[in-house]
Amino acid sequence: MDAAIRLKVNGALREVSCDPDAPLLAVLRNELDLKAARFGCGHERCGACLVLLDGVPTYSCAFPVSAVREREVVTVEGLGTEAAPHPIQTALLEEQAGQCGYCLSGIQISAAALLAKTTSPSRDEIKAALEPNLCRCGVHLRVIHAVERAAAMLRQGAAA
């Protein structure tokens, strides 16, 4: 049975009517027209669907929408835009860290959560933070460089 569900997404309050057991991913993509979180496996194993729930990277593919409750959902659309990009977005483009790009939404979520905790992550911390994210095209090294670049941008921003 469909139910009315209220969500806080990218800073806005949204209300949808849907199956409360539907995965958050399906609601974001089909009800709210937010296409950045992507379907990859549906089993919490590839990271394509990651979103932030109160700042914590969360697989939206298997997360029932009714369980979100009061938590704040942030998707890549909420991280930044072409006009006002998040440092990780700028850095991914500057490093040309992408081939097909399908993995990049989830990667941004993992990276943004890491950068919110520390702006001087070690190589190993970056790799560990990106462990949930699969990339088949093999842009891993560029992504790692992009996270380092974004960290440097944030450090400079803080120093300025």
Add this chain to the structure above:
Amino acid sequence: MIRNTLPQSLVDNPRLDQWIAFEPDRTVTLKTGKVEIGQGILTALRQIAAEELDLQPPQLKLLSGDTELTPAEAFTAGSLSVEIGGGAVRLVCAEVRARMLESAAAKLGTDAAELAVEAGEITRAGTSTGLDYWSLAGTIDLSAQATGSVPTKRPSDFRVVGRSEQRIDLPVKVFGGGFIHDMVLPGMLHARIVHRPWTGAQLSTPDEAVGRLAGPGVEFVRDGDFVAFVSPDETACAAALGRAWLRLEWTGGEPFAPEQSEAEWLLSLPTKDRQIGPDNAPAPDAAFRVEARYSRPYLAHASIGPSCALALFKDGRLDVWSHSQGVGPLGGSIARALGLAPGSVAVHHAQGAGCYGHNGADDVAMDAAIVALRRPGTPIRVLWMREDELSSSPFGAAMVTEIAAGCDADGRVLDWTLRVTSPTHVSRPGAHGEIHLLSAEALATPVPRPEGREFPDERGGGATRNSFALYDLPPQRIIHRLVPRLPIRTSALRGLGTLGNVFAIESAIDEIAERAGRDPVAYRLSIMSDPRARRVIERAAEMAAWNPDDEGGTGSGRGIAFSRYKNHAAYAAVVAEVEVDEEVRVKRLFAAVDAGLVINPDGAINQVEGGAIQAVSWATKEQVRFEDGRVATATWDVYPILRFPEVPEVEVQLVGDPNDPPLGIGEVALGPTAAAIGNAVAHALGVRVRNLPLSRDRVMAAAMEAG
């Protein structure tokens, strides 16, 4: 010199206006049949066009892969897009520029040689003439046939080509869009497909029971052994599919068996044999012989985004949106399979997740088409699930490559035979004149799967790709044993037979060097006279600070391997450094690549890095397995691929001469990387593992055997 022989793409699409259009908004549309599959081709083609037309790259808009709007260029595959698609664009653009200048010269009463172009403006002695491409467009006949005879720019004059350009398709993807998966058509219904668990399986569940599985709000479409669930609610559709996977009952056909997981199973099947090269016999005076059997397993494409397609059947016309590598052949196969007139099917390319060969893109388009025909007027979107992607896409073909070589005491090869046993590597829609669509086999009026046929040698071959070793060897005998009939569906995966053959040849070369007491780098150079090959081998060794005196056998090791992709595309040599305890960990890779003129160096390096990392995953982790009649590796848990913490450092250098023609680069790194890892593992362990993947089990078994 870059020769102006007519590329096939231009022979097939000779009119200038098939390639180019001047738009009222002062942009230029470049039309291409080649499609973006994550490799950056649109960016490279835009650079080529901007170069020859003297435009800024942003003045060009790309239109790609549409059966009605763009040139028909068959497939985007085989690392041929820059060589052939790019070659056509270069000639067309040079010709259009020359025609524009002639027209301007006539208007200005001057000589075309006096004129130049800057960002589309016609200039004389550095000042504007007031004329530009757009004001002149009406004066030249773009419906004329390209002659291909206008000289193209010399590399020394290049401004845009050879300069790293940012990928044009990346920003939209970084900001969360850009994929076929995101397309929404008004009134669209979602569908999920039940694919047969094994070849020829028959669905014994009656319709009423299938209907009960569908659940509320979900309808089902059944045609023979093909079942689709259709609903406006994607979640309900997926839930129905989940129930169907558990409950539907299948009989007959050819259930998969565990032994089929191993490449060596192929040796028990009937083959069609042929010989390439002369007869030979073991040299009677050989000081030693190296005779060994190597193999690679079935591999999954394992794209991160499952295949997706949309279809709409309306007023007798079928429109399909697809991330296929070949929109034209796909449309033709769908029309034939569904009994539609060829002209009534249009296929429009939309971007999918990374594509490394013939994956599920074509099959999901057929799935959408079948459902669309049953729901005229309603757009249908089909998304495959992870399980479909890992078990219903065609697999990269397993291969067994056996090498027998007799050598003198210094390791000079006296006789050389290579025998490769493999199913086909090419069963794309339209290949060999066949339909080749998965669900066409399941319909009540089925299109049966034809016998496997192999890709012709003159186009690089399939199982025989890179089976001829480029070293200075005596006449090589190659025996190709095609396995034409088997229940496993195989088709093109990045590099086709290259992975198996280069792994085998480069392993055997190391085995010979070892028996002769020679250093692997020095030995390779002693039997290689192609200067471009020597250069990449030398450079890779230099980059890795190769030490000939490193004895190995200590749990860490290094290895080198070389190949020239298809023996006529780019050259690559790779050095791998590994650590082996129970598992193989690849620490660093050094790759030297000669691709001649490189259009977009950063894009090319990205391709080589990515290919090298993918090859690490193939070589150390991946194998499709079968159990209980089904594909047993249908999720990431059981088909793991390389993750971030396991990725090695990769250093790439491009060492080609820009005066040499551009050579395809997308597949160049895979074979040599896998082979270099194999050689490094042998160096680390003192014992060789000859079957891919170099998994924990295989490494442990080899170490035990060596004691």
